[in-house]
Amino acid sequence: MADLTVKIKDLVLKNPVTTASGTFGFGEEFADFIDLNLLGGIFVKGLTLKPREGNDYPRMAETASGMLNAVGLQNKGIGYFISDIYPRIKDLDTEIIPNVNGSTIEEYVEVAEKLNEVEGINAIELNISCPNVKEGGMAFGVSCPSAIAVTDAIRKVYDKTLIVKLTPNVTDITEIAKGVEVAGADAVSLVNTFLAMAIDSKTRKPVLSTVTGGLSGPAIKPIALRMVWQVYHAVKIPVIGIGGIMNATDAIEFMLAGATAIQVGTANFIDPQVSVKIIEGIEAYCKEHNISSVSELTGALENR
Amino acid sequence: MKKIQDFRVKEYRWLNETGYLLTLYSDLKIEPVLPGNFAEIQVPGTPEVFLRRPISVFDADYENRSITFYIKVAGKGTKKLGELNQGTIVNIIYPLGNSFTVNGSKNVLVVGGGSGIAPFVLLADELKKKNIKTTFLFGARTKKEIVLTREFGRLGKVWVTTEDGSLGEQGLVTQHTVFKDILTFDKIYSCGSDPMMKAVAKIAGENRIDCEVSLENMMACGIGACLCCVTETTSGNKCVCTDGPVFNSKELAWQI
Ligand SMILES: Cc1cc2nc3c(=O)[nH]c(=O)nc-3n(C[C@H](O)[C@H](O)[C@H](O)COP(=O)(O)OP(=O)(O)OC[C@H]3O[C@@H](n4cnc5c(N)ncnc54)[C@H](O)[C@@H]3O)c2cc1C
Ligand SMILES: Cc1cc2nc3c(=O)[nH]c(=O)nc-3n(C[C@H](O)[C@H](O)[C@H](O)COP(=O)(O)O)c2cc1C
Ligand code: FES
Numbered sequence: 001m002a003d004l005t006v007k008i009k010d011l012v013l014k015n016p017v018t019t020a021s022g023t024f025g026f027g028e029e030f031a032d033f034i035d036l037n038l039l040g041g042i043f044v045k046g047l048t049l050k051p052r053e054g055n056d057y058p059r060m061a062e063t064a065s066g067m068l069n070a071v072g073l074q075n076k077g078i079g080y081f082i083s084d085i086y087p088r089i090k091d092l093d094t095e096i097i098p099n100v101n102g103s104t105i106e107e108y109v110e111v112a113e114k115l116n117e118v119e120g121i122n123a124i125e126l127n128i129s130c131p132n133v134k135e136g137g138m139a140f141g142v143s144c145p146s147a148i149a150v151t152d153a154i155r156k157v158y159d160k161t162l163i164v165k166l167t168p169n170v171t172d173i174t175e176i177a178k179g180v181e182v183a184g185a186d187a188v189s190l191v192n193t194f195l196a197m198a199i200d201s202k203t204r205k206p207v208l209s210t211v212t213g214g215l216s217g218p219a220i221k222p223i224a225l226r227m228v229w230q231v232y233h234a235v236k237i238p239v240i241g242i243g244g245i246m247n248a249t250d251a252i253e254f255m256l257a258g259a260t261a262i263q264v265g266t267a268n269f270i271d272p273q274v275s276v277k278i279i280e281g282i283e284a285y286c287k288e289h290n291i292s293s294v295s296e297l298t299g300a301l302e303n304r
Numbered sequence: 305m306k307k308i309q310d311f312r313v314k315e316y317r318w319l320n321e322t323g324y325l326l327t328l329y330s331d332l333k334i335e336p337v338l339p340g341n342f343a344e345i346q347v348p349g350t351p352e353v354f355l356r357r358p359i360s361v362f363d364a365d366y367e368n369r370s371i372t373f374y375i376k377v378a379g380k381g382t383k384k385l386g387e388l389n390q391g392t393i394v395n396i397i398y399p400l401g402n403s404f405t406v407n408g409s410k411n412v413l414v415v416g417g418g419s420g421i422a423p424f425v426l427l428a429d430e431l432k433k434k435n436i437k438t439t440f441l442f443g444a445r446t447k448k449e450i451v452l453t454r455e456f457g458r459l460g461k462v463w464v465t466t467e468d469g470s471l472g473e474q475g476l477v478t479q480h481t482v483f484k485d486i487l488t489f490d491k492i493y494s495c496g497s498d499p500m501m502k503a504v505a506k507i508a509g510e511n512r513i514d515c516e517v518s519l520e521n522m523m524a525c526g527i528g529a530c531l532c533c534v535t536e537t538t539s540g541n542k543c544v545c546t547d548g549p550v551f552n553s554k555e556l557a558w559q560i
Contacts, residue, residue, distance in 0.1 A: 029529040030529070058521075060524050060533075062354055067354065067524060071530070269355060
């Protein structure tokens with residue numbers, strides 16, 4: 001059997017398949033459907049310093065091969081996560097990776113400082129790419145200086161593996177990737193959702209309460225794949241591939257494009273068992289192609 | 305426990321041009337379903353329908369391992385679910401959500417509109433088991449949309465309103481004369497359009513009658529993972545798929 005472990009700085013994942021923040025709750029929601037211990041990691045729902053109610057309903061719209069969401073980081077705050085949620089999931093044999101959010105650099109830093117103290121949490125994902133909040137979020141991720149500033153500030157207080165999640169809503173994603181690499185990111189994950197919109201022609205109104213939202217699902221996969229490939233060639237740190245991954249073939253394509261690991265997002269809504277099926281599919285692919293270590297796939301794209 | 309399970313299409317019973325009962329069967333045993341629970345149905349063979357569709361469980365037959373849904377065509381997914389061949393595999397996640405509470409009342413009013421009558425067969429079965437007297441009030445635009453009155457008639461008295469007066473009293477459900485005697489009821493259950501449920505909840509509130517409503521917010525996951533389906537309550541946003549779909553109307557922000 002192939003060795004499925006992958007390394008992202010000091011973070012060791014037992015396989016490259018993880019679940020994307022905001023699409024997998026805190027993992028527990030899926031315990032009836034899969035053995036969570038099989039996963040490489042779980043990126044849990046976005047956390048902020050203070051509790052947030054999120055945006056008004058409607059927060060979602062189905063679109064061609066995908067969906068829009070405008071949840072707006074509803075969560076009970078970092079304190080509640082550490083005291084009430086994390087103890088319930090900490091004994092899982094998988095990496096629990098919090099997704100860190102803020103509306104100011106100070107807020108980001110405070111959340112990261114708190115997580116730095118939590119034993120068992122070996123990495124955080126810094127979300128500078130949420131399109132659904134008025135302040136902070138994507139605003140940090142669309143300009144190079146602010147992406148660098150927030151990464152740099154967190155790097156000073158966070159000693160473990162720091163992953164920075166990038167937005168695709170920029171002219172050149174490689175510029176931002178290179179910026180956060182210099183600022184001390186140990187890895188980048190991409191992509192977050194694409195800023196998008198849905199309109200109900202009958203009512204002539206936007207479907208979402210926020211008018212715009214974030215597009216995810218297979219509709220974004222080819223663009224996400226291109227961005228992962230570009231970023232892989234622009235930086236030296238590992239890349240985590242995200243965007244419309246529905247099956248093992250999609251996951252392998254992202255690895256060939258340069259991803260060290262992948263996140264499964266929207267697909268979890270359609271098939272709550274899909275993450276485990278992807279692990280099995282990658283295993284089968286390795287066997288079929290005589291691959292001894294899955295990390296051989298990373299960036300193994302051949303020239304045309 | 306929530307389960308993901310393959311079923312097969314057993315049969316259809318069309319009730320009018322846009323409403324049908326879909327019965328699915330499984331080789332495996334059926335999980336226990338409570339009144340108000342729903343399923344997330346994957347619509348087979350339609351790439352245009354990306355997400356699952358939440359549909360209340362209309363009836364479950366544990367002996368024959370079958371489960372029935374009452375579906376009203378609202379768009380592409382509910383249309384396709386009405387066109388499957390016998391034996392087609394349909395994957396569902398169920399039982400989801402909470403359920404109506406059935407306790408302590410003596411005389412209840414059940415108000416439904418459109419596909420909102422779907423959870424009421426299981427509810428009325430439960431009420432009957434507990435010897436609670438049940439009165440149904442169903443509203444629709446026109447006669448054709450009033451369905452299953454015979455089935456419900458076995459479980460209680462059925463009143464009907466239609467907006468065009470083609471069956472029962474003319475007007476909106478909340479204008480029905482049964483509301484003149486509202487104080488004889490000690491509990492109201494309602495499921496249907498938001499404006500209808502709001503109007504019913506308002507009457508319940510004014511008369512201090514306990515009222516439970518079942519919401520039909522749009523959903524992506526149905527299992528509490530995405531936080532897309534929230535409704536505003538007196539204690540903040542709650543997920544309709546896990547904290548609901550049934551809420552006491554007092555809890556809902558639209559009551560205030
Ligand atoms: C908990 C729950 C239980 C439900 N039970 C039943 C049931 O037993 N029987 C039944 O027929 N329907 C039920 N519904 C409603 C059903 O889920 C929607 O009608 C269905 O998802 C529409 O899918 P579609 O592909 O046919 O429509 P689409 O093509 O997706 O949309 C067509 C139109 O319907 C609207 N719509 C889409 N989803 C919903 C929704 N959830 N609620 C209201 N309007 C919507 C859209 O805005 C659009 O205008 C329930 C919904 C929920 C949340
Ligand atoms: C309902 C929903 C909620 C999300 N919430 C978050 C979040 O809190 N933090 C975050 O970094 N990304 C969030 N995302 C983005 C996903 O993690 C992922 O980057 C995106 O959906 C693209 O992947 P996919 O196409 O596989 O879903 C959310 C996505 C969805 C659909
Ligand atoms: S539909 Fe996803 S949380 Fe309710």
